[in-house]
Amino acid sequence: MQTDTRKLDSTYIAHTYLRFPVEIVSGQGATVQDASGKTYIDLGSGIAVNSFGVNDPVWKAAVLAQLDKVQHASNLYYTQPQAELAQVLCEKTGMKKVFFGNSGAEANECAIKAARKYASDKYGEGVRPNIVTLINSFHGRTITTLSATGQDVFHHSFGPFTPGFLHVPAGSIPAMQAAIRRNDVCAVMMEMVQGEGGVLPLDPEFVRATAKLCEENDVLLIVDEVQTGNGRTGTMYAYEQFAIAPDVVSTAKGIGGGLPIGVCLLGEKTQDVLGPSAHGSTFGGNPVCAAGALSIVKRIDEALLSDVRRKSARLVSGLQAIRGVRSVTGLGLMLGVQTEKNAKEIVLGCIEKGVLMLTAKDKIRLLPALNITDGELEQALKIIKEVIEA
Numbered sequence: 244m245q246t247d248t249r250k251l252d253s254t255y256i257a258h259t260y261l262r263f264p265v266e267i268v269s270g271q272g273a274t275v276q277d278a279s280g281k282t283y284i285d286l287g288s289g290i291a292v293n294s295f296g297v298n299d300p301v302w303k304a305a306v307l308a309q310l311d312k313v314q315h316a317s318n319l320y321y322t323q324p325q326a327e328l329a330q331v332l333c334e335k336t337g338m339k340k341v342f343f344g345n346s347g348a349e350a351n352e353c354a355i356k357a358a359r360k361y362a363s364d365k366y367g368e369g370v371r372p373n374i375v376t377l378i379n380s381f382h383g384r385t386i387t388t389l390s391a392t393g394q395d396v397f398h399h400s401f402g403p404f405t406p407g408f409l410h411v412p413a414g415s416i417p418a419m420q421a422a423i424r425r426n427d428v429c430a431v432m433m434e435m436v437q438g439e440g441g442v443l444p445l446d447p448e449f450v451r452a453t454a455k456l457c458e459e460n461d462v463l464l465i466v467d468e469v470q471t472g473n474g475r476t477g478t479m480y481a482y483e484q485f486a487i488a489p490d491v492v493s494t495a496k497g498i499g500g501g502l503p504i505g506v507c508l509l510g511e512k513t514q515d516v517l518g519p520s521a522h523g524s525t526f527g528g529n530p531v532c533a534a535g536a537l538s539i540v541k542r543i544d545e546a547l548l549s550d551v552r553r554k555s556a557r558l559v560s561g562l563q564a565i566r567g568v569r570s571v572t573g574l575g576l577m578l579g580v581q582t583e584k585n586a587k588e589i590v591l592g593c594i595e596k597g598v599l600m601l602t603a604k605d606k607i608r609l610l611p612a613l614n615i616t617d618g619e620l621e622q623a624l625k626i627i628k629e630v631i632e633a
């Protein structure tokens with residue numbers, strides 16, 4: 244069974260992924276089983292997607308109830324789960340309107356279109372087309388979001404790329420100031436914690452200075468919360484911890500609890516810029532995905548968030564106590580661990596012993612389900628320690 248899947252995969256699926264040697268078939272919460280029946284504690288949750296782990300009864304009930312009604316209706320008609328999800332998101336964030344897509348990259352595409360349209364309507368077409376993003380950022384894999392991504396490794400082979408992106412070093416207020424003062428910039432887009440870039444939180448002073456510069460110059464602040472959002476960092480959205488009020492917020496990954504959905508939240512300034520036919524998506528806001536997402540978002544309350552922060556503190560102190568750990572960075576249950584040993588080797592060693600985790604750059608990356616149990620957490624820490632200290 245296992246070898247069959249791997250053989251089929253290697254024969255018929257484009258080799259875009261360096262997969263770990265595990266075929267996941269089932270699970271419960273933060274524990275998953277592979278095809279041979281071996282169990283693992285999963286500290287990756289499908290890259291921060293399975294917010295409440297695998298086979299979660301509440302999410303599953305919401306999804307199945309909607310499947311019993313209608314699985315898709317197109318955006319030419321109204322559907323209740325989509326409308327309710329939009330309401331809950333706006334009420335929780337103070338944002339004004341929502342556009343639904345199917346992925347993080349699409350949420351960012353919408354944010355980029357909204358920003359350019361806002362500036363185009365107000366200052367004239369082509370006057371302020373540029374968007375500032377940060378070096379070492381990650382915003383997606385479409386041609387435009389690759390342009391936005393501030394890592395040179397992504398800027399080869401697929402050109403011409405979408406023009407209109409300026410990359411400045413994360414943390415440099417003078418560089419941000421210089422970019423914004425060009426007067427041809429409609430928005431700044433950034434992640435509060437650079438996830439793929441190595442789980443690096445931004446300097447709060449830099450974030451607040453950027454927000455102030457944006458406000459003073461009528462430049463929109465877009466926060467990419469695709470990975471950091473939906474309780475992952477210990478608040479509903481990570482920007483709350485930086486005391487800023489973004490104009491646009493994009494999110495995806497964890498909001499769907501496992502089904503694809505991308506969300507672009509539009510604030511006061513951008514709520515009305517995208518009118519009929521200015522943007523759209525066939526699948527966006529699919530009622531089954533939206534019903535599942537609604538059940539996820541409703542459960543992200545203060546009790547859950549404080550539990551995320553408590554588990555985060557335990558995980559950080561447990562990791563810092565391991566010999567060979569150089570640093571632990573991140574926020575909430577989004578952590579990066581720099582080790583003396585090679586990260587890939589550690590991940591493979593942990594797979595042997597029944598723990599799944601990810602890497603980001605040369606670090607180990609941990610993104611466990613928000614409802615991982617204390618027992619699972621302690622067991623995983625014990626195994627990580629054994630592997631790192633071996």
Ligand SMILES: *Cc1c(COP(=O)(O)O)cnc(C)c1O
Nearest residue numbers: 346347348381382383438469470
């Ligand atoms: C994963 C990610 C994306 C891309 O999301 P997809 O759903 O893969 O398109 C964009 N931005 C950030 C910060 C991400 O972590």
